[in-house]
Amino acid sequence: MSKRIIIIGGGVVGLSAAWYCREAGHEVVLLERGSPQRDCCSLGNAGLIVPSHIIPLAAPGMVSLGFKMMWNPESPFYIKPRLDPELFDWGMKFIRSCSPEHVKRSAPLLRDINFASKKLFEGFAAMPGVDFGLVKKGCLNLCKTPERLAHEAELAAMSRALGMPAEVLDADETRRLDPGVDMDILGSVYFPEDAHLSPNRFMVQLEQLVVKAGVDVRWQTEVSSFELTGERIGGVRSDKQSFTGDEFIIAGGAWSSRLGRQLGLKLPMQAGKGYSLTIERPRQLPELSYIFTEARLAVTPMMGALRVGGTMEIAGLDTSINPARIRGITKSAGRYFPALPPETFDGIKPWVGLRPCSPDGLPYVGRTRHFPNLSLGTGHAMMGLSLGPITGRLLAEVIDGRPPTVALELLDPDRFG
Numbered sequence: 168m169s170k171r172i173i174i175i176g177g178g179v180v181g182l183s184a185a186w187y188c189r190e191a192g193h194e195v196v197l198l199e200r201g202s203p204q205r206d207c208c209s210l211g212n213a214g215l216i217v218p219s220h221i222i223p224l225a226a227p228g229m230v231s232l233g234f235k236m237m238w239n240p241e242s243p244f245y246i247k248p249r250l251d252p253e254l255f256d257w258g259m260k261f262i263r264s265c266s267p268e269h270v271k272r273s274a275p276l277l278r279d280i281n282f283a284s285k286k287l288f289e290g291f292a293a294m295p296g297v298d299f300g301l302v303k304k305g306c307l308n309l310c311k312t313p314e315r316l317a318h319e320a321e322l323a324a325m326s327r328a329l330g331m332p333a334e335v336l337d338a339d340e341t342r343r344l345d346p347g348v349d350m351d352i353l354g355s356v357y358f359p360e361d362a363h364l365s366p367n368r369f370m371v372q373l374e375q376l377v378v379k380a381g382v383d384v385r386w387q388t389e390v391s392s393f394e395l396t397g398e399r400i401g402g403v404r405s406d407k408q409s410f411t412g413d414e415f416i417i418a419g420g421a422w423s424s425r426l427g428r429q430l431g432l433k434l435p436m437q438a439g440k441g442y443s444l445t446i447e448r449p450r451q452l453p454e455l456s457y458i459f460t461e462a463r464l465a466v467t468p469m470m471g472a473l474r475v476g477g478t479m480e481i482a483g484l485d486t487s488i489n490p491a492r493i494r495g496i497t498k499s500a501g502r503y504f505p506a507l508p509p510e511t512f513d514g515i516k517p518w519v520g521l522r523p524c525s526p527d528g529l530p531y532v533g534r535t536r537h538f539p540n541l542s543l544g545t546g547h548a549m550m551g552l553s554l555g556p557i558t559g560r561l562l563a564e565v566i567d568g569r570p571p572t573v574a575l576e577l578l579d580p581d582r583f584g
């Protein structure tokens with residue numbers, strides 16, 4: 168039976184949910200506080216589609232690594248110390264999640280949802296008139312030090328054990344895969360199943376597709392509160408009007424936990440600030456996408472341009488730009504690609520985005536048991552673009568009571584509440 172579904176948030180997750188709910192025959196209204204020219208985390212990100220990312224952010228070694236990096240103002244990781252009980256609670260949950268058992272449980276699920284999502288991207292790319300620069304040539308994780316290469320080789324072995332192809336390469340083998348780029352590296356791990364695209368293009372095209380499919384997209388409509396009808400959500404209110412519906416989806420990115428709090432939901436989340444810089448006419452344009460592993464940078468060719476992105480600053484819902492972190496990015500890039508010296512980035516305006524980060528590194532996807540007609544799709548941290556389409560499809564399946572494409576237990580939005 169067709170339902171009226173209200174989706175809050177027009178990032179990649181909200182738009183994907185709109186597409187799959189509409190495809191299932193529902194009436195869909197998407198509420199986005201920004202204008203069509205808005206910015207959000209789904210736009211300026213690194214554009215990697217990453218079946219290879221089978222390790223969640225919360226993994227053994229992350230706490231000590233984070234602690235080491237925190238003291239360097241140019242490092243790619245930082246937690247702004249502050250007296251905030253939510254940050255403390257998130258941190259404790261993160262520490263508890265950094266266990267081998269958590270990684271073992273999560274890895275097969277992350278593999279499966281990433282593969283399923285990649286298929287959905289392929290489906291979009293095959294639609295007439297749609298082109299968002301999807302390139303399926305894999306991703307190279309470049310290493311400069313023997314310690315890092317050994318660590319990446321261990322991850323590669325783990326990936327292969329889970330059926331994910333991964334090859335450890337020396338410097339010459341790496342260069343042969345992308346001969347047009349100079350590299351100063353020791354070696355790499357190659358993940359041939361990874362892909363990349365232009366997120367800006369993908370978002371524009373997905374917006375066009377959902378509008379054409381009949382989704383009612385309301386721009387500049389910020390949801391400020393919820394209306395309850397007994398135990399159900401009856402509607403949501405913006406400063407302009409109220410919207411009633413049968414089903415509601417919160418897909419508000421890093422702002423989702425704030426929305427959930429109004430309903431008493433416990434959705435631990437921190438915003439993970441990251442930056443990117445896009446070089447419109449790079450001196451050398453790689454064909455593959457890259458991760459510079461020690462520097463924790465992603466480098467992605469995007470339809471003729473080259474985007475360099477990274478850093479993870481846990482500093483609240485704050486989009487100010489920290490020049491020291493930008494310096495960290497511009498100094499590190501040329502250490503791997505000599506054609507990217509720091510001056511390459513002169514005059515380029517940094518983009519900033521807030522990743523919605525759950526404390527166990529897994530997204531929140533599915534229905535909350537606290538309201539029979541409320542679902543959530545958020546908390547994807549570094550994989551939100553990659554997992555956007557599958558999250559949208561899973562939400563449509565949940566709402567229809569269809570068996571979900573993957574088991575949703577580990578993604579339960581109530582797992583901390």
Ligand SMILES: Cc1cc2nc3c(=O)[nH]c(=O)nc-3n(C[C@H](O)[C@H](O)[C@H](O)COP(=O)(O)OP(=O)(O)OC[C@H]3O[C@@H](n4cnc5c(N)ncnc54)[C@H](O)[C@@H]3O)c2cc1C
Pocket residue numbers: 175176177178179180181198199200201205206207208209210211212213214215216217388389390391418419420421422423426439440441442443465476477478519520521522523544545546547548549550551552553554
């Ligand atoms: C530097 C960087 C690089 C990254 N690289 C990659 C990558 O290579 N691959 C990958 O998979 N992921 C990557 N990510 C992560 C990815 O970008 C995010 O996980 C993803 O975009 C989150 O999407 P979202 O839809 O949940 O949130 P968003 O894109 O933030 O969208 C949420 C939307 O909700 C709206 N909203 C919030 N509150 C309200 C409200 N009350 N009413 C109405 N609207 C509201 C916001 O305006 C926003 O438009 C990267 C992130 C960064 C910062």
